[in-house]
Amino acid sequence: MLIVFNPAAGSRRRRRLARALGTLAEAGILARVAETLHPGHATLLARGAAGEGIGVVVAAGGDGTIAEVAAGLAGSAARLGILPFGTANVLAWELGLPPRPEAAAAVLSGGQARRLWPGLARFADGSERLFVQMLGAGFDAEVVARLDPGLKRRIGRGAYVLQGMRELGRYRFPRFNAVLDGQAEEVVSAIVSKGRLYAGRYLLAPAARPGEAGFEVVLFRGGAMGARLQAALCGAALPLDLLPRMPGVELRRAWRVELRDGPMAGYAAGSIGRTVPVQADGDPAGMLPVMLESAAGPIEVMLPCARVAER
Numbered sequence: 001m002l003i004v005f006n007p008a009a010g011s012r013r014r015r016r017l018a019r020a021l022g023t024l025a026e027a028g029i030l031a032r033v034a035e036t037l038h039p040g041h042a043t044l045l046a047r048g049a050a051g052e053g054i055g056v057v058v059a060a061g062g063d064g065t066i067a068e069v070a071a072g073l074a075g076s077a078a079r080l081g082i083l084p085f086g087t088a089n090v091l092a093w094e095l096g097l098p099p100r101p102e103a104a105a106a107v108l109s110g111g112q113a114r115r116l117w118p119g120l121a122r123f124a125d126g127s128e129r130l131f132v133q134m135l136g137a138g139f140d141a142e143v144v145a146r147l148d149p150g151l152k153r154r155i156g157r158g159a160y161v162l163q164g165m166r167e168l169g170r171y172r173f174p175r176f177n178a179v180l181d182g183q184a185e186e187v188v189s190a191i192v193s194k195g196r197l198y199a200g201r202y203l204l205a206p207a208a209r210p211g212e213a214g215f216e217v218v219l220f221r222g223g224a225m226g227a228r229l230q231a232a233l234c235g236a237a238l239p240l241d242l243l244p245r246m247p248g249v250e251l252r253r254a255w256r257v258e259l260r261d262g263p264m265a266g267y268a269a270g271s272i273g274r275t276v277p278v279q280a281d282g283d284p285a286g287m288l289p290v291m292l293e294s295a296a297g298p299i300e301v302m303l304p305c306a307r308v309a310e311r
């Protein structure tokens with residue numbers, strides 16, 4: 001077993017890692033730890049481990065780290081393990097993984113594998129990026145892009161709330177097109193989700209099926225109330241699990257999604273040349289346009305036994 005540890009994810013992560021390693025040692029598992037040195041490094045470490053024939057490669061970090069490890073495991077027989085040491089840990093909540101390091105480590109030694117089918121984003125510059133939970137364009141991506149990493153480390157998920165309130169007054173909500181299996185829709189924000197949850201354990205897309213190909217796409221149209229008011233109300237509705245039922249929010253199933261700027265997007269955003277931002281699994285991921293489809297195949301992820309039986 002290799003644990004790919006992101007020292008920049010979440011908080012109190014070294015202490016959490018030591019606790020997880022203690023549990024593994026008690027179970028007779030001597031795990032090797034490799035620390036990431038820069039963004040993207042987790043993919044290289046995971047690919048190397050899968051190439052060596054290591055059976056379980058563990059992402060010790062948040063959703064961004066998990067996505068990078070998953071990208072390294074794609075096409076191999078290695079299983080993905082998760083030690084949820086990030087800030088929001090949305091995928092861990094989605095999969096029912098326990099937050100305590102000892103309990104999460106116990107899943108690595110005694111859990112069972114389950115399918116997880118990531119999404120693949122292709123950008124205009126030819127770059128590609130795997131995502132495991134969701135990709136957003138518009139307001140939520142602006143919040144992610146402008147988030148102060150120091151504040152995120154200090155106060156955790158509350159930093160997103162503060163930044164969201166700041167951006168509500170600043171962001172210009174340019175319209176863009178979400179093309180779902182060939183059908184174009186005009187939106188101010190869109191979240192293309194693999195999972196049901198968002199921003200921790202709040203409900204976003206109740207019908208999502210992480211183990212299958214395809215996406216639940218959440219379209220924010222702005223509508224009669226206006227994009228800014230809609231974003232404010234959606235922010236308030238999220239912790240009450242009411243976001244999917246908000247006016248101007250529409251959920252659709254799609255296999256292939258293209259998110260692309262309207263001709264006036266740069267102008268409306270008030271900054272020529274700058275278009276609509278994109279976030280993937282809670283990390284900044286550039287600008288539109290982006291093309292989304294399912295990864296070539298699913299990967300296997302370690303889950304608690306009870307959770308596997310439930311599915």
Ligand SMILES: Nc1ncnc2c1ncn2[C@@H]1O[C@H](COP(=O)(O)OP(=O)(O)OP(=O)(O)O)[C@@H](O)[C@H]1O
Nearest residue numbers: 009010036037039061062063064065086087088089
């Ligand atoms: N050594 C490093 N220094 C700086 N950044 C790193 C390093 N290693 C990895 N990263 C980057 O850190 C980013 C954030 O990591 P991650 O998403 O796992 O944590 P998080 O943002 O705290 O958690 P979550 O996404 O669950 O809120 C990732 O995009 C990854 O590329």
